[in-house]
Amino acid sequence: MKFILGLGKILTIAFWGVVLFNQLLPQPVPFNLLINAVGVTVLGLHILEVLFFNASLRGRSHRWFDRLQILLTGIFHVMSIPRQPQLPRNG
Template identity: 55%
Template sequence: MKVFCGLGRLLTLVFCCVVLANQLVPFVHPLHLLVNLAGVLLLAIHLLEVLLCNASLKGRPHPWRDRGRVLLFGVFHLQTIPAPAAPEASHA
């Protein structure tokens, strides 16, 4: 699972670099529009993930750093965050 998350983070980072490179030097005609569209869709999905997981990130030691990582890596960073401990049920 660690390999999958690491590879996903790497590919997400490479894609972000491709989108930024496309902004500096646009690719050929149909390709630059598709890269921009895919970049905007990925950013929208990651913003949605930050909004949906905001409550679970508030209790973290560095919530803003986690929000930034979720914005950059998305679900690949969310999978590395441990789940909150469930309260124990009392059996009376």
């Protein structure tokens, strides 16, 4: 599982490299629009992931770094965060 998460993170960062490269040197007309549209969509999804999983970052020592990693790699970083044990509820 660690291999798949690591590969997903690497591929996601490579995707952001393609989006950044497209901003510096725009590709031919249909491709630059598609790359920009997909980049904006993925960025929006990663922002939603940061908002949804913000509560699970409370016990972490480097919350801001975790948020940055979620913005870059999305669910691949969320899945690599170890789960905290849940306390039993009385009542």
